[in-house]
């Protein structure tokens with residue numbers, strides 16, 4: 057997101073919400089300027105859009121918080137012509153309060169089949185004309201989608217909404233552990249690592265640590281998601297062990 061903001065040359069106000077992404081308050085992310093209440097991200101972004109003309113408010117809200125308290129604020133923002141970007145971080149679970157399914161998952165907490173309610177459809181029905189979906193693990197594509205949405209907000213003065221959808225990595229990891237599904241393994245290639253610090257200082261996956269010589273090391277916390285291999289500017293992170301075929305299916 058920060059890369060897209062830099063490309064777009066905007067002055068953002070990051071309006072956070074209640075969920076695990078609240079940890080984005082802290083360095084190195086620092087993408088939560090406000091963190092008040094459930095649904096507060098979109099409401100505050102709407103307010104900032106009307107009093108901070110030089111800034112572009114970006115509301116960051118999780119999927120279950122969106123279903124719980126974000127929809128009225130979204131309608132209000134559209135109705136009041138707020139120039140804001142809403143990013144819904146959709147990990148297809150109510151991650152912080154027990155991992156219950158959301159209305160989008162198609163199941164009840166009992167495991168029975170349920171109707172599917174899609175965030176994109178709610179956004180369109182609320183009057184949002186610019187709705188995009190992207191897989192946040194596709195870093196370059198995500199930067200492009202956010203940059204384009206920010207351009208739309210700047211040019212039209214309207215609400216844009218992006219759903220960034222990928223199942224919760226911790227849920228996937230624990231399902232794989234329970235079912236005995238082998239995960240892929242990743243390693244830092246010592247001879248290629250330039251100790252540039254991008255993976256542990258900027259990207260900050262908790263499974264990547266700095267060694268005494270500044271080079272990176274992947275530890276036991278790694279769940280094999282593979283994103284770090286994409287972000288290392290020196291191609292120094294590689295998959296060294298394949299996972300079971302079932303592993304990939306868990307993510308979708």
Ligand code: SF4
Pocket residue numbers: 244248249250251252253254255256270271272287288289290291292293
């Ligand atoms: S991003 Fe790549 S080169 Fe930089 S420290 Fe990490 S592994 Fe090494």
Ligand code: SF4
Pocket residue numbers: 242261262263264274277278279280281282283284285
């Ligand atoms: S594969 Fe995923 S979990 Fe493992 S170190 Fe890389 S980013 Fe972190």
